[in-house]
Amino acid sequence: MTRQKPRILARRLAARSGIFRVEAVDLEFANGERRTFERILGGTDSVMIVPVDADDNLLLAREYAAGSDDYQLGFPKGVVDAGEEIHAAAGRELREEVGLAAARLETVHRVSVVPGYIQHGTRIVLARDLHPDPLPGDEPEPVEVVPWPLADGDGLLARPDFTEARSIAALFLVQRFLARERRAAGGA
Amino acid sequence: MTRQKPRILARRLAARSGIFRVEAVDLEFANGERRTFERILGGTDSVMIVPVDADDNLLLAREYAAGSDDYQLGFPKGVVDAGEEIHAAAGRELREEVGLAAARLETVHRVSVVPGYIQHGTRIVLARDLHPDPLPGDEPEPVEVVPWPLADGDGLLARPDFTEARSIAALFLVQRFLARERRAAGGA
Numbered sequence: 001m002t003r004q005k006p007r008i009l010a011r012r013l014a015a016r017s018g019i020f021r022v023e024a025v026d027l028e029f030a031n032g033e034r035r036t037f038e039r040i041l042g043g044t045d046s047v048m049i050v051p052v053d054a055d056d057n058l059l060l061a062r063e064y065a066a067g068s069d070d071y072q073l074g075f076p077k078g079v080v081d082a083g084e085e086i087h088a089a090a091g092r093e094l095r096e097e098v099g100l101a102a103a104r105l106e107t108v109h110r111v112s113v114v115p116g117y118i119q120h121g122t123r124i125v126l127a128r129d130l131h132p133d134p135l136p137g138d139e140p141e142p143v144e145v146v147p148w149p150l151a152d153g154d155g156l157l158a159r160p161d162f163t164e165a166r167s168i169a170a171l172f173l174v175q176r177f178l179a180r181e182r183r184a185a186g187g188a
Numbered sequence: 189m190t191r192q193k194p195r196i197l198a199r200r201l202a203a204r205s206g207i208f209r210v211e212a213v214d215l216e217f218a219n220g221e222r223r224t225f226e227r228i229l230g231g232t233d234s235v236m237i238v239p240v241d242a243d244d245n246l247l248l249a250r251e252y253a254a255g256s257d258d259y260q261l262g263f264p265k266g267v268v269d270a271g272e273e274i275h276a277a278a279g280r281e282l283r284e285e286v287g288l289a290a291a292r293l294e295t296v297h298r299v300s301v302v303p304g305y306i307q308h309g310t311r312i313v314l315a316r317d318l319h320p321d322p323l324p325g326d327e328p329e330p331v332e333v334v335p336w337p338l339a340d341g342d343g344l345l346a347r348p349d350f351t352e353a354r355s356i357a358a359l360f361l362v363q364r365f366l367a368r369e370r371r372a373a374g375g376a
Binding site for chain 2: 003005006014015016017018019020022024025027029030031033034035036037038039040062063064065066067068069070071072109110111112113114115116117118119120121122140141144157163164165166168169172173
């Protein structure tokens with residue numbers, strides 16, 4: 001079924017803070033139904049990097065999350081700067097947060113977060129062939145880097161601080177990507 | 189490493205719209221570094237329901253997403269009302285969006301969305317033993333229900349409208365849950 005998108009009757013700025021702008025949108029659906037929806041503007045695209053080291057460990061970042069007011073374990077991530085190429089952004093964030101550069105970067109998938117409320121895409125980027133090459137970042141305190149065996153996804157999922165849907169999706173997507181790669185290489 | 193959480197020095201309402209309230213929080217990290225973070229208040233918990241029918245089809249919902257201004261395919265979801273039990277909310281949303289009641293509901297996992305900016309938990313609930321029992325919902329137009337073979341997760345991931353990290357995580361988490369169940373039943 002191909003549906004006619006709702007028609008936008010009016011748009012106005014409903015609120016603005018230091019980093020968020022909220023827009024109210026008056027919509028008319030194809031069936032004539034009218035609703036006002038709110039959405040957050042200016043969602044910039046981001047990258048989430050899944051670094052895998054030579055010992056088949058995932059490298060995770062443990063950082064303070066203001067929304068949940070606790071420390072969250074997840075894959076390093078960051079905003080793609082204006083005009084910046086995806087893998088350049090991934091490589092930069094990896095150097096800033098984990099202190100490693102990657103000779104091999106591959107985009108595994110693109111995901112969105114809450115598309116009902118925000119226009120945003122996150123590219124999941126697998127990073128391999130790592131070597132130390134730190135870059136100063138803008139983090140308020142040094143990021144705690146937590147290595148985790150790639151083979152122990154179940155243990156990672158059981159951790160109470162590994163909850164973000166993007167990180168969970170990234171874990172499974174990278175496992176699938178690597179399993180396909182192994183099959184393509186004839187199980188080698 | 190157990191880290192001391194940053195100290196909250198001050199909090200103030202930075203913006204408010206019809207549905208969003210943004211709070212600015214002045215933080216002092218354990219190393220003395222000070223930052224002002226913004227977070228969205230009042231994130232209510234929600235449920236995402238993964239319905240599996242008797243023919244081993246997933247039942248997905250295709251709905252207009254205002255943030256991305258397009259139709260998105262994902263698992264049915266909704267807010268848990270105040271005082272409502274998780275499975276009651278899951279059963280209600282499934283009846284409203286898909287028109288089916290489930291005799292069997294199981295919580296598979298809890299995920300968060302963007303914990304850096306919002307306090308929010310989504311329970312992933314597997315729904316089985318389905319029978320027709322619709323309930324009127326508050327959707328602006330009827331939800332398009334899309335059946336998808338559970339065995340064809342790859343085809344679902346290849347769809348350009350199946351992007352939300354929560355739905356992708358839910359797909360993999362339910363596949364893992366069902367695989368464990370089969371193993372526990374001796375491969376039957």
